[in-house]
Amino acid sequence: MAEQYAxxxxxxxxxxxxxxxxxxITLQLRKGEIHALLxxxxxxxxxxxxxxxxxxxxxxxxxxxxxxxxQIKDPNDAxxxxxxxxxxxxxxxxxxSVLDNxxxxxxxxNHGFLQKDIARKKVxxxxxxxxxxxxxDAKIEDITVGMQQRTEILKMLYRDNEILIFDEPxxxxxxxxxxxxxxxxxxxxAEGKSILFISHKLAEIMAVSDRCTVLRKGxxxxxxxxxxxxxxxxxxxxxxxxxxxxxxxxxxxxGNVVLEIDNMTVASKIHKNNAVKNVSLKVRQGExxxxxxxxxxxxxxxxHGLAGLDPLVSGKIFLEGKDVSKASIRQKSILGMSHIPEDxxxxxxxxxYTLEDNLVLQTYFTDEFTDKLGFLKRDAIRNYAEKIIxxxxxxxxxxxITIARSMSGGNQQKAIVGREIEKAPxxxxxxxxxxxxxxxxxEYIHKQLVAQRDAGKxxxxxxxxxxxxxxxSDRILVMYEGEIVGEFDPKKTTQEELGLYMAGxxxxxxxx
Amino acid sequence: MRKNIWKTNGMQSLIASLICIxxxxxxxxxxxxxxxxxxxxxxxxxxxxxxxxxxxxxxxLKYFGTTLVKTVxxxxxxxxxxxxxxxxxxxxxxxxxxxxxxxxxxxxxxxWGWGWFPxxxxxxxxxxxxxxxxxxxxxxxxxxxxxxGIMLNWIILYLTNTIxxxxxxxxxxxxxxxxxxxKNALLPxxxxxxxxxxxANVTMAVPISILIAIVIMVVLNKTKFGYELKAxxxxxxxxxxxxxxxxRNIILSLVISGAIAGLGAALYYQTGIQQWExxxxxxxxxxxxxxxxxxxxxLNPIGTILAxxxxxxxxxxxxxxxxxxxxxxxxxxxxxxxxxxxxxVLFLKIMMNKAIDRIEEKKALKNEVSKEGSAK
Numbered sequence: 076m077a078e079q080y081a082x083x084x085x086x087x088x089x090x091x092x093x094x095x096x097x098x099x100i101t102l103q104l105r106k107g108e109i110h111a112l113l114x115x116x117x118x119x120x121x122x123x124x125x126x127x128x129x130x131x132x133x134x135x136x137x138x139x140x141x142x143x144x145x146q147i148k149d150p151n152d153a154x155x156x157x158x159x160x161x162x163x164x165x166x167x168x169x170x171x172s173v174l175d176n177x178x179x180x181x182x183x184x185n186h187g188f189l190q191k192d193i194a195r196k197k198v199x200x201x202x203x204x205x206x207x208x209x210x211x212d213a214k215i216e217d218i219t220v221g222m223q224q225r226t227e228i229l230k231m232l233y234r235d236n237e238i239l240i241f242d243e244p245x246x247x248x249x250x251x252x253x254x255x256x257x258x259x260x261x262x263x264x265a266e267g268k269s270i271l272f273i274s275h276k277l278a279e280i281m282a283v284s285d286r287c288t289v290l291r292k293g294x295x296x297x298x299x300x301x302x303x304x305x306x307x308x309x310x311x312x313x314x315x316x317x318x319x320x321x322x323x324x325x326x327x328x329x330g331n332v333v334l335e336i337d338n339m340t341v342a343s344k345i346h347k348n349n350a351v352k353n354v355s356l357k358v359r360q361g362e363x364x365x366x367x368x369x370x371x372x373x374x375x376x377x378x379h380g381l382a383g384l385d386p387l388v389s390g391k392i393f394l395e396g397k398d399v400s401k402a403s404i405r406q407k408s409i410l411g412m413s414h415i416p417e418d419x420x421x422x423x424x425x426x427x428y429t430l431e432d433n434l435v436l437q438t439y440f441t442d443e444f445t446d447k448l449g450f451l452k453r454d455a456i457r458n459y460a461e462k463i464i465x466x467x468x469x470x471x472x473x474x475x476i477t478i479a480r481s482m483s484g485g486n487q488q489k490a491i492v493g494r495e496i497e498k499a500p501x502x503x504x505x506x507x508x509x510x511x512x513x514x515x516x517x518e519y520i521h522k523q524l525v526a527q528r529d530a531g532k533x534x535x536x537x538x539x540x541x542x543x544x545x546x547x548s549d550r551i552l553v554m555y556e557g558e559i560v561g562e563f564d565p566k567k568t569t570q571e572e573l574g575l576y577m578a579g580x581x582x583x584x585x586x587x
Numbered sequence: 588m589r590k591n592i593w594k595t596n597g598m599q600s601l602i603a604s605l606i607c608i609x610x611x612x613x614x615x616x617x618x619x620x621x622x623x624x625x626x627x628x629x630x631x632x633x634x635x636x637x638x639x640x641x642x643x644x645x646x647x648l649k650y651f652g653t654t655l656v657k658t659v660x661x662x663x664x665x666x667x668x669x670x671x672x673x674x675x676x677x678x679x680x681x682x683x684x685x686x687x688x689x690x691x692x693x694x695x696x697x698x699w700g701w702g703w704f705p706x707x708x709x710x711x712x713x714x715x716x717x718x719x720x721x722x723x724x725x726x727x728x729x730x731x732x733x734x735x736g737i738m739l740n741w742i743i744l745y746l747t748n749t750i751x752x753x754x755x756x757x758x759x760x761x762x763x764x765x766x767x768x769x770k771n772a773l774l775p776x777x778x779x780x781x782x783x784x785x786x787a788n789v790t791m792a793v794p795i796s797i798l799i800a801i802v803i804m805v806v807l808n809k810t811k812f813g814y815e816l817k818a819x820x821x822x823x824x825x826x827x828x829x830x831x832x833x834x835r836n837i838i839l840s841l842v843i844s845g846a847i848a849g850l851g852a853a854l855y856y857q858t859g860i861q862q863w864e865x866x867x868x869x870x871x872x873x874x875x876x877x878x879x880x881x882x883x884x885x886l887n888p889i890g891t892i893l894a895x896x897x898x899x900x901x902x903x904x905x906x907x908x909x910x911x912x913x914x915x916x917x918x919x920x921x922x923x924x925x926x927x928x929x930x931x932v933l934f935l936k937i938m939m940n941k942a943i944d945r946i947e948e949k950k951a952l953k954n955e956v957s958k959e960g961s962a963k
Contacts, residue, residue, distance in 0.1 A: 404830040436825070451811055
């Protein structure tokens, strides 16, 4: 063979009922290269990696390591072949130390007694060699996300893995930490490790990878040398058409204050401290205010406190001048608060209900849908559902009677967006409304948010995606450890500047 | 595309239930063969025949009536479990609520000489209160309803034994006969007894229980209340998110669930068919068999009617099994095996769905391959 590949997946086909998740995909990873795997959600990246890890068996195709065909029946086989993975959501034991986590499962022992000193030496040597700074004795729950990720990388290195898979590793990092990670990946590759880098962020792929394989709808679109391509070409390959990433908007014309939050504090469910501390802010008619921040800095609790899902420790909320601090969720909803929740499966939908039943989840009790005897007006519900399905282009197998569970993520989200906007709210709270969606659906939902703003509604957007934050919002508030630490005009700031505030390196006084 | 009839929920439930029944019978047969091979087939036959073993049509009719009367409490217990199950709760306290209903109905009838209607209401209330205790503990103290339900079952059982000892026959552990001491509480027969060869135990209870099943189906499927309850059951978080009062719904569903179980007890004991034994040392099996009937009925109120009848049918049929060949517990054992297998309905449904998916996938593949026109 002319070229040595660390791992080869040749002509992999994996079918699920009704869908071909991987259709004849070939992926060849050279020794010592950083190979990016690019594709939208649902393109088949996860399935392909699951095949590599032995979680799924492909119907067709072979996997070769160093040119020799291998059978990977379960994750143990994958480990034995030196394949390691840093998952998007880390698999760490929170109350264990970094060292304990690294050696977990492969502890060096002598007659059943742990030999931590040996392990510590090896970990420190690895950490030195690749520039992976960690504190071996710190507990996972006390260290930063970046260090947790380095712990995960050390876990793979400690097991002498040769093939390292990074699954969307930058999603939880600040821009500064991302730069650091890129350097680490380059160091690893230089030391002869082969890296598979899964992402849908084009700039990062351009910056770090040697080659890039693009998947779309389960098919392999092609493998290109990163040096010989550009972002436009890659995005066209990923989406299948040219995409306009920029959101068109008119200049804003803010009106009266719709939402006023005064010194709101919300308790955390995980630790003893408060997750949201004395947050004050205002949202006016006709503006999109965005709460930016890294995942886990109190955004979820902030929204839950605001919407009424969790109680407030202290503080007040005013909706159009009315004090709603103690109002129920239903009262707030009737007063004009709409909420596109962060987790559409946990909160947004009753997955075993039909689409039409889901579309009236916020309004089923009104006279429009329930008669005086308490019977549901099925005809009215059907008509209303058909209206939303038409207007918001919600696609599903059987229209209004489709079970929500069987719909695609994008269409589920469109249904929720439609439901919340059709309620004619004064305030629309949208929490990560585009998470896990393909480019087309993202464009659509951004347009809807801007349309609400142009119609004079107040929009509060909570997002982890800096591109989205900078593109859609009129005003950016950065949340760090439950506090607002900065306010920015999206036209006058940069990702780097926001990153410093998101990481807690800088802060400014913000007045509501 | 035509919808695959095998994929409809009702069809699957029906098939899964039938498979469970057949499997249960087969395993029961194997057990019988082990104990005494000679009478095994006869015994299974007897189990399935129940009242049909009588030669005379009039006797058959009479004992068919008895089977129906005994189906009523089982059906209502099954409906009680079904109702709370739709809200995502497992009302294993059903037996206790049933016992509470029995206690209330018999005490009011025998001590105070109440009429049948107030007795029923009193039993419903008693069941509802028992349900409410579990519901309040669940929603305000987050106590698992299974744990509190089971423990409450025993408290209610001994409470009932104590209370009903005041109205028991001096020489036996049984409460007084309703037909002698509590005639007012006997349910009206509406002439139904005549239909079943003067079986005085066949009363309005039979049509009422079926009516309740229909009412429950309508409430669950057609009303705002049912919409809320089911939403809470499917996804508590989503119910909270859209402003439903999940705590109130949890309590309310257990109250209603308890009320149905209490009603079941009233509709059974107020026929006078059975007296309460004040030395009862185990919680009545009604509530537990109700679980089996609920699942065998495919979690559908109408299916539950049929399932309850079937379970009661074989249970009573077991009483006719030849006692010279098998010990007297054999009938309980065989019906227990079948009831146990009934719990596998949901599991079977999942397996069936997987199988159907596989078949469809293969078909789709074949179609793709033979698109050229070489169809068989």
